[in-house]
Amino acid sequence: MRKPSATPAPPPAATPTIHGWCPGALRPMASGDGWIVRVRPHAGRLTRVQAAGIARLAAAHGQGAVELTRRANLQLRGVAPASHPALLAGLRALDLVDADAAAEQRRNIVVTPFWEPGDATLALAAALAQALAAPDAPALPAKFGFAVDCGAAPVLRATPATIRIERDARGLVVRADAMPLLARATPHDAVARAMALAHWFAGGDQAAPPPGFHPAPLACRTAPRPQPGPAPGGWLVATAFGQLQAETLARLAEHGDLRLTPWRMLLVEGARSAPALPGLLTDPADPLLRVVACSGIEGCRQAAGPTRPLARALAGFVPAHGLLHVSGCRKGCAHAEPSVTLVATRAGYDLVRHGKAGSAPDRQALRADELAAHLAHAWDTATTTQDAPPHEATASPPL
Template sequence: MTDPIQQAPTIQGWCPGALRPMMSGDGLVLRIRPVAARLTQSQALGLADLARRFGNGLIDFSSRGNVQLRGVSTQGHPDLIAALAALGLVDETPKAEAQRNITVSPFWTQQDQTVDVSAQVVKVMSQREAPVLPSKFGVAIDLGPTPVLQDISADIRVERDAEGSLLLVANGMARGMTCHIDHMADHLQKLAAWFVAAGGVTGGRGRMARLIANGTVPDGFDQTPRQVQDPATRFVPSVVLVGAMVGFDFGQTDWKTLTALAEIGPLRITPWRMIIVEGARQMPHVAGLITDPQDPMLWVTACTGKPGCLQALQPTRPLGRALAPHLQGPLHVSGCTKGCAHPKAAEMTLVATATGFDFIRQGRADDTPTLRSLTAADLCAHPNLLSAKEPNAQPDALPYPMNERL
């Protein structure tokens, strides 16, 4: 239930792009959407250099596998766009950029059709006659042997059925439509057009799962059962089939670390705000990385907070860092009730207020708090306030079986 006491933050209703950046407390934020979530070495080196020259040197990774530059000035924006275009990292128009909302499994291989399917989806979504979709409407391409993106926000999903065939899914449905790759783009376009025609968009916003939950379902998309992602799977730093996956505190790095990683190999951006250094067979020895799968900072999600975000009511990351060693489960620290860094329910959420933090157990940042008006000092002095378990219980071993199979 949404908490009525908290003052509602401003909902922008759109995501920043490179061509249409968003103003934040530390300057413009530009979101760059690399094709197939992959940066070649020269693109990654170039991007790190641009973050240093045009931004504040910090680089964020988003939960859709995108990259953000921060702290860019309005005056510097045109030159930055020209430099990004030279790297092949911007679309032709803001509309094309906004519609290219595609998340791919970062574990894709040359054989699993991700690159082909991704190219088809881009083509369909950028056609002039493509339906006008809400800014947050997205497609997830998840073509490994078992799904890994089912926790990631998307409205249309391309997965595999139990026989290994491509399965087109309207998000929110337990079944999908099996289809051949030659017909996939056509069916995807029809599904997107159905979403609009069926009333999925109101005031420029709307999500497929909400429409489906209201009992409106598309014909032909309830044929084949989906495979279900193992809910215990937790993605943590490790060496996987396609490279070495490394993490960063709060999913943020700086230009120096990005440069060092790019010198090792091409980079894939994961929707878990980590990076895979393609081809690496051991963890890179680079400062500023999380390489230990048991690092407590992996439990913490925190948005930019104050002063980087104009809507933030308190700093978030210093508190998250201070609490990390005491955690026995995931913690989301949010600078306001919008909950940008973790829009879904979390086991534990701290939401900034004008005077401190409210605590929500198993809810979203805009849910009714369990405890109110905690100060950062209270929380640091008594971290057991957040304990999800009995006070003397031992933490579970972190489950990370998936990585061993990838």
């Protein structure tokens, strides 16, 4: 079985990076509109105080907004290098910064937002974070990640992760994502099993899998996408393109602690109705829920054209079951799954009817004013992650 290769040693903190490194708070990423500083809340949860504090920091040191990411983190854009130390100090005061950049990168954990008290999710997430911060933690590739997905049913199957802790009818399981390996676990040994598997991956040799792991069918990578509305633990609210104004975040925090999700939504803990705040999408039928787009030319040097204004304009042409991805280039940062995709190029927009931003286009160099007509039949044969079958289906290919 082929394992991910070991990651190179991290560069010094506070030096921005572009390639091969996920940005963090200690290791921002340079972008077209300044540094991107990504924050990884513990267990994907922000207390009211932390959320209000991030809102203040975003207003003071960023562009006055936060972005929700596909790995249930959030990020500030437009941070000036000179502001970074003060921003870091503010994040440290909120307990949102790791000990060093390597530990920050290893703590790549996405947690189901639908955990319930007593289902072991929070304890497992905390124990896993502790294990990844330990001196003997393995050096892991940049994109190596964990999913703690042991609520009533797995909901993170479509979210990239290398190792998953899940629950089935018989209890907890630890599974590798891209190879058919699974171990049964208890709340007491699940993290140890996950770390044993991580060490095995990091070893890069062909040794036998760790004790307890045995061949098992691959988990399906698709899962129904949750919609705004009531959810286990609270109320889900969405944002267009995952963007949230700092003021809205601060006011949202008045309604409860917040759980981040990989669907560019926030779960307001304990809420019984949708908070009525500007910029929140609370109607599951809102067309803006059917479009995703990266920052495009306004925020990324690699973009060949605008993305979000175009996606807004085209949202009404996307059928209820569909998803339109508008990408500033073939990298496709905003959406990793196949969908109807428009890719900006220097010559216009390429259309991929069912694929990723890097897939071979079906039409090329389309003008913005002719895209709506070309989209009219784009979903006739395409399938998307939104209408994919529920999880627990058959084997699926690796990412």
